[in-house]
Amino acid sequence: MDNSDFIDRARHKIKQGLSDDDLIKRLLSFSDSLEKGENTIFEQLHDLYFLYYPEAASLLAERDKFIDALKEACDRNSVSGKTGVRGDSMGYDLEDSEIQLLSMSVNEINNISDLKKLVDERLREIMRAKYPNTTAVLGPELAAEMLSLSGGSHSLINMPSSKIQVIGAEKAMFAARKRKLTPKYGIIYNHAVTMSVPDRLKGKAAKIIAAYASLAVKTDVLSRQDKSGEILEKMSKAIDKMRKKNGN
Amino acid sequence: MEIKRVIDGVYWLNGKRRTLVTKSAYSDKPVYGEKIFKYEGKIYREWVPYRSKFAAAFYRGLNGVDIRDSYKVLYLGASSGTTVSHVSDIVGVNGQIYAVEIAEEMAVSLVLLSEERKNIFPIVDDARKPENYSSIVPKCDILYQDVAQRDQTGIFIKNSDIFLKSGKIGMFAIKTRSIDVSLEPREVIRNETQKLKSKFDVIKSIDLYPYQKDHSLLILRKK
Numbered sequence: 300m301d302n303s304d305f306i307d308r309a310r311h312k313i314k315q316g317l318s319d320d321d322l323i324k325r326l327l328s329f330s331d332s333l334e335k336g337e338n339t340i341f342e343q344l345h346d347l348y349f350l351y352y353p354e355a356a357s358l359l360a361e362r363d364k365f366i367d368a369l370k371e372a373c374d375r376n377s378v379s380g381k382t383g384v385r386g387d388s389m390g391y392d393l394e395d396s397e398i399q400l401l402s403m404s405v406n407e408i409n410n411i412s413d414l415k416k417l418v419d420e421r422l423r424e425i426m427r428a429k430y431p432n433t434t435a436v437l438g439p440e441l442a443a444e445m446l447s448l449s450g451g452s453h454s455l456i457n458m459p460s461s462k463i464q465v466i467g468a469e470k471a472m473f474a475a476r477k478r479k480l481t482p483k484y485g486i487i488y489n490h491a492v493t494m495s496v497p498d499r500l501k502g503k504a505a506k507i508i509a510a511y512a513s514l515a516v517k518t519d520v521l522s523r524q525d526k527s528g529e530i531l532e533k534m535s536k537a538i539d540k541m542r543k544k545n546g547n
Numbered sequence: 548m549e550i551k552r553v554i555d556g557v558y559w560l561n562g563k564r565r566t567l568v569t570k571s572a573y574s575d576k577p578v579y580g581e582k583i584f585k586y587e588g589k590i591y592r593e594w595v596p597y598r599s600k601f602a603a604a605f606y607r608g609l610n611g612v613d614i615r616d617s618y619k620v621l622y623l624g625a626s627s628g629t630t631v632s633h634v635s636d637i638v639g640v641n642g643q644i645y646a647v648e649i650a651e652e653m654a655v656s657l658v659l660l661s662e663e664r665k666n667i668f669p670i671v672d673d674a675r676k677p678e679n680y681s682s683i684v685p686k687c688d689i690l691y692q693d694v695a696q697r698d699q700t701g702i703f704i705k706n707s708d709i710f711l712k713s714g715k716i717g718m719f720a721i722k723t724r725s726i727d728v729s730l731e732p733r734e735v736i737r738n739e740t741q742k743l744k745s746k747f748d749v750i751k752s753i754d755l756y757p758y759q760k761d762h763s764l765l766i767l768r769k770k
Contacts, residue, residue, distance in 0.1 A: 302661055305668040305683075309658050312671035316651040 319429045320451040326422045327443050333415040337408055341365070344404045348373075351393050351401075354384045366405060373401040432515035435527030436508070436534060437490060444486055445512070452520045456513075463487075464509035487512075492538055500545055507537045550586055553605060555615050556637035558591065560584060567594045567605050569636035573664050578632040592636065596758040599630040600693055600720045603758035609751065612766060613716045614689050617641040621687040621710050623674040623702065624648065624694035627656040628667070634691070635664045642666050645684045649673050677706045686712050693720040700726075700739045704746060711769050717747060719765040720755075736763055746770055 341362050348369075349356040355378050359365040368381050375393060379386040419440075426439040430452070433442045448466050449455045455463070465472055467485030475481040483502030487493055487509060496504045511534040518526055551559040553567075560566045568584060568591035575583055575590045582593040596603040614620070616639045625631050625646035635644055646661070647670045648654045654671045661667035672679045674694055690711045692703050703719050711717055721739060723732040730738075732754075740749055747767035755762040 302665055302668045305670065306658055306661055309654060309661075309669040309671045313651045313654055313658065316671070 318451070319425065320446055323422065323425060323429075323443050324447040326418055326425070327447050330415055330418045330422065333411055333418065337411045337415065338362075340404065340408055340411070344401070344408070347404075348401060349390075351390045351397065352378065352384075352388050353390050354388055355379065355382055358382060358384060362408075366408060369401065369405045370409070373398050373405065430516070430519045431525040432518045432527045432530055433512060435531050436512050436515045437487075441486060441489055442512075448486065452516060455516050456520050458513070460510040460513035461506075463513050464505050496542065500541065503541050503545070504538060507534065507541060511537075548586065554611055554637075556639070557594070557605065560586070560591065567596065567602055568592060569594055569633045572636045572639045572666070576663075578660060579627070579629050592633070594633050599633065600755055600759055600762055600764055601630050601633070601691070601718070603755040603762075604753045604764040606758060607753050607755060609753055609764075609766070612718070614638070618688040619685060620644045620689040620691060621684060621706065622646045623690070623692040623706060625657050625669070626650075626653050626693075628660040630691075630693070631657065631667060632660060632664065635666050638666060640666055643668060643685075645670060645680075645687070647672055647674050647680065674702050674706065677709050681709050684710060686710060688712060688715050690715075690717040691720075692718070695722040695725045697725055700742050704743070707746070707769060713769050715769055716750075717767040717769060719743075719767060721763045721765060722761060723763065724761045732761055732763070736765075740765065743767060 345356060345360070345365060352375055355368070355375075359368055359382065368378055371377065373393075375386055375388060378384070422443055423439040426434045426443055430442055430446075433445075436442075437445060445463070445466060446452060446455065449458065449463075464487060465482050465485045466487075468482035469485075471482035484493060484505035487505045488501070490505075490508055492508060493501050493504045511530055515527070515530050518524060518530070548560060548562045551561060553559060556570050558568050558570065560568050566582075566584075571583075571590040571592050575585075577583055577592065579598065581595055584591040584593065594602040594605075596606045614634075614637055616637075618638045619642065620634055620638060622631055622634065622644055625648040628646065631644060631646050635642070638644065643666055645668045646657055648657055649672065651671065654669065657667075657669045661669045670680050670684070674692070675698070687710050690703070690707050692699065692706070694702060696702065699719075699721065703717065707717050721736060723730075723735040726735050726739065736752060740752070743749065743765070747769055749765060750768055751766040753764045753766070755764060
C-alpha cells in the first residue's frame with residue numbers, strides 16, 4: 300500500500316493550518332531577538348573600545364552617538380576630530396588589524412539595526428492588512444504583541460475585554476488573589492492614550508481601550524470589514540467623556 | 548560487541564554499556580541524530596531512551612511485547628516522528644503505521660520522514676476525534692498513544708474502541724502531570740487503570756524514571 304495519498308492529505312492540512320498569527324508571532328519574536336542581540340553586541344563593543352580609547356568611549360556612552368562617531372573610521376585621529384576629545388590617549392595602542400575589527404563590528408551593528416527596521420516595517424504592513432481595526436485602535440506593535448501573548452486571534456475574540464485589559468500583567472493578576480489589589484493594565488499601558496492621561500485615570504483609560512480593542516478584534520476576525528474610522532471615533536469620544544467627567 | 552535479541556527488530560548491543568537498537572528497515576541515515584551501528588553487515592539505529600518512551604520502557608525492564616513484522620500500528624501523538632521511525636523499523640516494509648499528530652509544525656518533520664519511509668502514513672488530525680480519520684485507517688494490531696493531555700485516557704478508550712482488534716496490545720504512555728498535578732503519580736495511575744479495567748487487561752505498568760519524568764507506560768490487552 301502506498302502512503303502518497305496520506306502524505307498529500309497531510310501536506311494540504313499543514314498548509315491550511317498555518318495562520319497569519321503564526322507569522323506575526325514569529326516576526327515579533329525575531330524583532331525582539333534582533334534588538335537584544337544588537338544591544339549585547341553594542342555593550343561588548345563599547346567595553347572593548349574603552350580599552351583602546353577610554354576618553355572617547357566614556358563620552359560616547361549612548362549607542363547612536365557611538366555608532367555615529369565610529370561609522371566612517373575608528374582610528375583615534377578621526378574620532379577625536381569628530382568629538383573633540385584629546386588625541387593622545389591613555390588606552391592601549393590601536394593597530395591596523397584592531398581598527399579593522401572595530402569597524403567591522405560597527406558595520407555589523409548597523410546591519411542588524413537596518414534588518415530590525417525591515418522586520419518591523421513588514422510586521423506593520425501585515426498587521427495593517429490582516430487586522431485593520433485592531434491596528435487602528437492599538438497601533439501595530441501593541442496589536443501584534445497582544446496577538447502573540449494571547450495565543451492568537453481566536454483566543455482573543457473569546458476573551459472578555461476585562462481580560463484583554465490585563466494581558467501582560469499575569470503575575471500581578473495572580474498575586475491579586477492574595478493581596479486583593481488587581482492590576483488595572485497590562486501591555487495596554489504602552490498605548491498612546493494611556494501614556495497621555497494622568498496616573499489616576501490610567502486604569503479608566505485602559506478599560507475603555509480594552510473594550511474597543513475587543514470590539515475591533517471581533518470585527519477583524521468575524522466580519523472582516525474595515526470599520527476602523529467608526530471604532531476610533533467612538534473610542535476617542537469615550538475617552539473625552541471620561542476625561543471631562545474626571546476633571547481633566 | 549555482541550548482540551542480543553529482545554523482540555524481532557529490537558536488540559541489545561552489549562559493548563562497554565548496553566545500547567538498545569533497532570534493525571533499520573530503510574536507509575542507514577540517522578533520523579534525529581542518533582548513532583548508527585553496523586554489525587555483521589546489517590545496520591542498526593540506536594534507540595535513545597531519553598527521546599522515546601517506548602525505548603525507556605525497554606531500559607526499565609520490558610522484555611517482550613506483541614509487536615512484529617507486518618503489523619498495523621495506530622500511533623497517536625506522533626510528534627516529529629522519533630519513536631515512529633523505530634516502530635517503522637520493527638514492523639518493517641510490509642507493516643503500516645498510521646501516525647496521528649495535530650500540531651502542524653511537528654507534523655512537518657513527520658511528513659518528511661514518511662516520504663522516506665513508505666510504511667508511515669501521516670495524518671494531521673485531532674486524536675480526540677477518531678471519526679475524522681476512521682474512514683481511512685483500518686483495524687490495527689497495536690495502538691500506541693503518547694499524548695500529554697488531560698483526557699488522554701478518554702482518547703485512548705475512544706480510539707481503541709474503533710481501531711484496535713480484540714486480544715491485541717495497546718500501549719499507553721501516561722503523563723501523570725497532565726492529568727493531575729496535585730495527586731501523587733501512583734494515585735493517578737491507579738485511577739486511570741481503574742477506568743481502563745472494564746475494557747482491558749493490564750499486563751504491565753512501567754515507571755519510566757529516570758529516562759522520562761512523571762511518565763509511565765501501560766501495556767494493555769484489549770478484552
